[in-house]
Amino acid sequence: MTKALVIDDDDIAREVIRSILEGGGYKTYDLPSPIGATQMILSERIDVLVVDLYMPSLSGDKLAKMLRQNRRLEGLTIVLVSSASIEELRPLANSVQADAVVSKADIRKQLLPAITSARAAHSRRGAAG
Numbered sequence: 001m002t003k004a005l006v007i008d009d010d011d012i013a014r015e016v017i018r019s020i021l022e023g024g025g026y027k028t029y030d031l032p033s034p035i036g037a038t039q040m041i042l043s044e045r046i047d048v049l050v051v052d053l054y055m056p057s058l059s060g061d062k063l064a065k066m067l068r069q070n071r072r073l074e075g076l077t078i079v080l081v082s083s084a085s086i087e088e089l090r091p092l093a094n095s096v097q098a099d100a101v102v103s104k105a106d107i108r109k110q111l112l113p114a115i116t117s118a119r120a121a122h123s124r125r126g127a128a129g
Contacts, residue, residue: 001026002026002027002047002048003027004026004029004049004050005029005030005031005037005040006029006050007030007050007052007060008030008051008055008081009033009057011032016107020111020112021048021050024112024115026048029044029046033056033058034051034057034058034060035058037049037051038070041067041073041076042072047075048077048079049064049076049079050079050115051064051079052080052081052082053082053092060081061093061095064097065096068097077115077118077122078098079098079099079101079102079114079115080092080093080098080100080101081101081104081107081111082101083105085103086101086103089103099121100117
């Protein structure tokens with residue numbers, strides 16, 4: 001079963017994202033902040049990280065950038081979520097090598113397809129490299 005970690009400081013948003021992922025067959029874990037994320041990703045062998053962009057302790061883009069520098073996490077699919085529009089999010093996501101971005105306004109329709117597409121692209125890159 002594919003494992004996903006949801007990090008969002010908003011309890012309701014975190015629960016909504018977990019519900020979507022569980023409905024899609026994912027085993028989910030969650031954290032209210034990025035503190036402890038790397039340890040959980042490694043210990044639980046997380047496949048997908050869904051992280052809110054704007055959080056008080058450490059922003060999702062900074063977390064994504066840090067995780068991309070860890071060679072043990074090369075297979076991790078990272079999805080940034082935010083209330084901002086996709087147009088605003090895409091350049092930031094590209095700069096930190098996030099695999100996908102989803103606006104919270106469209107999260108119920110877009111999250112699972114975005115993850116599926118990102119994981120497929122990630123697998124192709126891994127097979128090619």
